[in-house]
Amino acid sequence: xxxxxxxxxxxxxxxxxxxxxxxxxxxxxxxxxxxxxxxxxxxxxxxxxxxxxxxxxxxxxxxxxxxxxxxxxxxxxxxxxxxxxxxxxxxxxxxxxxxxxxxxxxxxxxxxxxxxxxxxxxxxxxxxxxxxxxxxxxxxxxxxxxxxxxxxxxxxxxxxxxxxxxxxxxxxxxxxxxxxxxxxxxxxxxxxxxxxxxxxxxxxxxxxxxxxxxxxxxxxxxxxxxxxxxxxxxxxxxxxxxxxxxxxxxxxxxxxxxxxxxxxxxxxxxxxxxxxxxxxxxxxxxxxxxxxxxxxxxxxxxxxxxxxxxxxxxxxxxxxxxxxxxxxxxxxxxxxxxxxxxxxxxxxxxxxxxxxxxxxxxxxxxxxxxxxxxxxxxxxxxxxxxxxxxxxxxxxxxxxxxxxxxxxxxxxxxxxxxxxxxxxxxxxxxxxxxxxxxxxx
Ligand SMILES: [Fe+2]
Numbered sequence: 001x002x003x004x005x006x007x008x009x010x011x012x013x014x015x016x017x018x019x020x021x022x023x024x025x026x027x028x029x030x031x032x033x034x035x036x037x038x039x040x041x042x043x044x045x046x047x048x049x050x051x052x053x054x055x056x057x058x059x060x061x062x063x064x065x066x067x068x069x070x071x072x073x074x075x076x077x078x079x080x081x082x083x084x085x086x087x088x089x090x091x092x093x094x095x096x097x098x099x100x101x102x103x104x105x106x107x108x109x110x111x112x113x114x115x116x117x118x119x120x121x122x123x124x125x126x127x128x129x130x131x132x133x134x135x136x137x138x139x140x141x142x143x144x145x146x147x148x149x150x151x152x153x154x155x156x157x158x159x160x161x162x163x164x165x166x167x168x169x170x171x172x173x174x175x176x177x178x179x180x181x182x183x184x185x186x187x188x189x190x191x192x193x194x195x196x197x198x199x200x201x202x203x204x205x206x207x208x209x210x211x212x213x214x215x216x217x218x219x220x221x222x223x224x225x226x227x228x229x230x231x232x233x234x235x236x237x238x239x240x241x242x243x244x245x246x247x248x249x250x251x252x253x254x255x256x257x258x259x260x261x262x263x264x265x266x267x268x269x270x271x272x273x274x275x276x277x278x279x280x281x282x283x284x285x286x287x288x289x290x291x292x293x294x295x296x297x298x299x300x301x302x303x304x305x306x307x308x309x310x311x312x313x314x315x316x317x318x319x320x321x322x323x324x325x326x327x328x329x330x331x332x333x334x335x336x337x338x339x340x341x342x343x344x345x346x347x348x349x350x351x352x353x354x355x356x357x358x359x360x361x362x363x364x365x366x367x368x369x370x371x372x373x374x375x376x377x378x379x380x381x382x383x384x385x386x387x388x389x390x391x392x393x394x395x396x397x398x399x400x401x402x403x404x405x406x407x408x409x410x411x412x413x414x415x416x417x418x419x420x421x422x423x424x425x426x427x428x429x430x431x432x433x434x435x436x437x438x439x440x441x
């Protein structure tokens with residue numbers, strides 16, 4: 001068939017097309033972030049969350065506009081036979097209306113899928129009426145002793161959509177079977193700005209809905225109210241469903257989850273730094289859950305580092321309170337953020353009390369906000385990096401914990417193994433890649 005071109009010349013025609021596309025692009029550019037992230041009837045911000053035992057239960061949250069006060073989740077055993085959708089279980093969501101300052105009013109919905117079978121692939125979707133998400137897969141956790149991998153991110157915080165998204169995508173490509181994605185605080189820059197959370201959800205996209213999140217809050221995920229009291233972001237509890245097994249008043253920010261022989265613990269270090277009451281509550285709780293811990297491995301995450309790479313910072317309260325407990329109960333891994341640089345060390349970490357504990361301390365950063373000039377390499381640091389967006393993949397197989405640090409461009413930058421030894425502290429085996437100079441500027 002012949003295509004009929006308009007009568008005016010080809011050049012004029014293409015100029016016309018260019019003009020039309022210019023108008024189109026102007027329309028997109030003119031859309032403010034607030035408009036871009038307005039809630040709709042269609043569910044968005046779908047996120048899977050850890051429960052206290054993800055081999056049996058998994059939690060999911062999503063958002064709709066204020067017209068949708070009732071929403072549902074459906075779940076089935078995943079199958080390559082698409083008729084799996086005829087065998088679904090439908091669960092009515094808990095729906096919470098959030099009217100907050102100038103943010104468009106939205107409903108936040110959540111469901112906890114329980115009575116699940118360990119080590120099994122499920123498919124779920126969320127929505128109502130004409131508006132449903134796609135079917136999304138997740139795996140339940142296995143049993144203690146099964147090999148596991150997880151992803152750890154330092155601060156995300158700024159330029160989230162534009163520059164953190166590449167980190168999340170590369171991490172997912174490296175570890176699609178991760179049992180969780182851990183955030184060591186400062187997920188956003190301004191806790192109560194909805195558009196920053198919109199960026200965070202968009203940057204992670206469908207990855208958030210497939211691998212359960214394990215977020216620990218930072219100072220930027222809190223605000224200070226008019227009385228000087230630190231408050232959690234208004235969005236945190238509506239948009240996440242995290243274990244409520246922490247101290248009273250710190251629900252869903254201080255919690256733990258047991259997965260395949262590893263106890264994962266989140267502390268709320270912002271409240272520990274700011275409030276004597278919450279420091280003491282967390283100290284007592286930490287001692288209890290470290291003392292009564294049937295898992296072979298223990299990993300603790302929080303925002304303010306026990307040893308700061310930044311010369312201008314020293315979180316003495318955190319160190320004096322929690323370091324003796326990490327030593328006493330031989331915590332394996334402490335994953336932190338806040339200082340916008342990378343550093344890790346174990347061998348030269350000073351010990352409180354008798355003997356060595358073998359705890360590895362890591363500070364990292366995944367977003368583009370960086371610190372440089374006041375971060376000299378200190379004696380405790382075995383490997384460091386400045387001005388480098390990073391993510392980490394940790395794999396635990398029986399007595400060996402393998403820790404890998406990747407750059408945003410997917411190169412292996414640092415690695416070590418921690419090996420369990422009966423009656424002794426963990427042995428460290430450094431595996432820093434050859435021909436990989438330390439990134440110091
Ligand atoms: Fe911070």
